Structure formats: C-alpha cells, structure tokens
Amino acid sequence: MDFNFSRSIELTSGEIDLLAVGETVVDLISVKESGSFAGAEDFRRYFGGSPANITMNLASLGRKTALISRGGSDGLGEYLLSRLQERGVDISGISRDEKSNTTVILVTRSQESPEFLAYRGADSNLSPEQVSAERVSEARIIHISSFALTVPRGRRTIEKVIELAQGQNKIIALDPNYRPQLWRGGEIGQKYIKHLLAEIDIVKPSLDDARFLFGERSREAYIKEFHEAGAGLVILTLGADGLLASTGKNRQHLSSLAREVVDTTGAGDAFWSGFYSGTLQQKNLLTALKLGSAAAAEVLKQPGALVNLPQTGELLTKYNIN
Numbered sequence: 001m002d003f004n005f006s007r008s009i010e011l012t013s014g015e016i017d018l019l020a021v022g023e024t025v026v027d028l029i030s031v032k033e034s035g036s037f038a039g040a041e042d043f044r045r046y047f048g049g050s051p052a053n054i055t056m057n058l059a060s061l062g063r064k065t066a067l068i069s070r071g072g073s074d075g076l077g078e079y080l081l082s083r084l085q086e087r088g089v090d091i092s093g094i095s096r097d098e099k100s101n102t103t104v105i106l107v108t109r110s111q112e113s114p115e116f117l118a119y120r121g122a123d124s125n126l127s128p129e130q131v132s133a134e135r136v137s138e139a140r141i142i143h144i145s146s147f148a149l150t151v152p153r154g155r156r157t158i159e160k161v162i163e164l165a166q167g168q169n170k171i172i173a174l175d176p177n178y179r180p181q182l183w184r185g186g187e188i189g190q191k192y193i194k195h196l197l198a199e200i201d202i203v204k205p206s207l208d209d210a211r212f213l214f215g216e217r218s219r220e221a222y223i224k225e226f227h228e229a230g231a232g233l234v235i236l237t238l239g240a241d242g243l244l245a246s247t248g249k250n251r252q253h254l255s256s257l258a259r260e261v262v263d264t265t266g267a268g269d270a271f272w273s274g275f276y277s278g279t280l281q282q283k284n285l286l287t288a289l290k291l292g293s294a295a296a297a298e299v300l301k302q303p304g305a306l307v308n309l310p311q312t313g314e315l316l317t318k319y320n321i322n
Helices: 050-060 075-087 133-137 152-167 189-199 207-214 219-229 267-280 285-299 312-318
Strands: 016-021 025-033 043-048 065-072 090-097 104-109 116-119 139-145 171-175 233-237 243-246 251-254
Touching (some): 016 133, 016 152, 016 267, 043 075, 050 075, 050 139, 050 267, 065 075, 133 139, 139 152, 139 267, 189 207, 207 219, 219 233, 233 267, 251 285, 267 285
Parallel strands (some): 016 139, 025 104, 065 090, 139 171
16 A cells, blocks of 8 residues: 555445454543552543444444454443444444453553553453454454454454455554553564564554564654554654654654643544544545544543544544644
8 A cells, every 4th residue: 555645545445434353341540640550549430442442433423333342241341332332333243252251451540651450351252253254345444453462362363354354455454552461372472563564554553552562762763663564654653742654755743732631541542533534534644644633632631532522524623624
C-alpha cells in the first residue's frame, strides 16, 4: 500500500466498515488520580478492551462495526455485551466462555501513562474457530489487538485473520501496545511482534509502545525501526507533543489538540476511531490524522475509555480541520 498525506487510503468494498479482533474487558479505574496502586483506594467500573472500544466509538459515529472476541458467562460479560448491543455493534462473533471469568483490568487514573494490573480470563481463549473467511471478506478495514497476541491461542487467531485479510487485499491495522508482563508462551514477544509488522499496513505506537519493542531510541529512530520491520504507515503518538506520522517517503508532525486532560485511558482508542471515521469517508490521510487527534482530545476530558464522540462534521468544525 502506497500511503500519501494528500490522498485518501484505498479501501475494498464491504458491508462492515470495521472488523476488530481482540479483547473485551472490564476496566476498574481509580476514582481519584493516583501515581500508583499503593495510593489508589476506590475504583469505578468502565467498559474496556481496545478493539471493543473502537467498534463502539465508530458505531456511535454511524459506521457498521463488528467484533470477534471472547467473554465470560458471568455478570461482567453480560454488562459488556449489553453495552455493545446498545451502540449497535455486531456481536455475532463474540463467544461466551463457560469455564473462565471475564477479564478485569485495574487502572490508575493518570494524566500521563497509567499503571495497570491484568486479571486474565475469557479473553485468553479467543480461538481461530471464531474467524471465518466470509466475515473477513465483509470488512473494509481489519483492526487487530496486541493484547490478543500475548497468549498462544490468540496469536494463532490473529495469524488466521491476517492470512485471510491479505488474500482479500484488506487494510490491516495494529495497535502495537506490547507489554512484556502480559506475554505468555514460548515465543519471545518483542521478536514475534517485530516479525508481524511485515504483514501490517498501519501501525500506531505510543512512545511507551515503541520503547518496549525497541528500547530507548529517538523519535525518528523509532519511525525508522517500524518501517524497517515492514510497517507501511507509522503513526507515533507523542502525548502532549501530538504525533509524528510517516509514510516511509514523507513525515508529518501534528500538534496535540487537547486543551484539558482528566484521564488518558482510551485516548488511543479514540484516535483510532476518529482516524477510521475520516478514512471511511475518504478524507485524505492528513485530514484523517487530524480527526483522530480531535477525537482523542474529546476523550481526554473525561474518565474512562468511552464518551459520546461528536460526529465527524462537528469535529471538523470544532477543531477547525480543513
């Protein structure tokens, strides 16, 4: 795929705008801002799981989305499914696990990078049998989760998705939020994800993500590392400094649009949602990146990963995006 800032990204046709594959979880986020769990006393329940958040955000923006995931058969699993249905996400690809609980993530509220603790359950049992060629063929964009890659069965599932998607010339996007403490199985996490990048069209690492994969580097060196690994479009998010996007031939820095930061949880998911919304409307790549930044700015104002995002036209006007 040849990416160009002045042109829109070419997409195949399909009945589903976005098919996401990965986790649905419950986030328990500290009520008060805290630098660590040692000082966090009270927690509040929020809908969570990056792929699920993105499908919900996009559905609220009027797009058709579907999710392949695995949840528990407990009350928390019911809560997650009901929220997805309320937003209009196609949940036919979500299986219920009779033997495992719904995965729960404890998160500290923070204006920077929050701490987290993962209590894994049903999401670890996402299986290749849940993926069909027909479902992949229906999608215009495929979004996959690094969280799902942290367990062997999840890796086999994602590998099947990628193989099917490549055979149908689908755009494949990856959020490379690798964290070594989550990785299970014999394969070395860093090596595995670096190898996988050769199969990915769009990748959006944060500075933390890049550091966990490549060690301490400059921003420009991180961009180079991702391209050399095979990624097509690289969007390196820089927190308060905005983002640095690279097509391999050209780079573009965008300043942050955030004016108020209450909680950083879900900002990356919101960016994906705004970016995908612009891409699906055939906006040029630069405009789609700005819409991603605007959506992230909206989420930063409130705790939790899910807020009612303004429609694309409103974001364009509110943030003066041309």
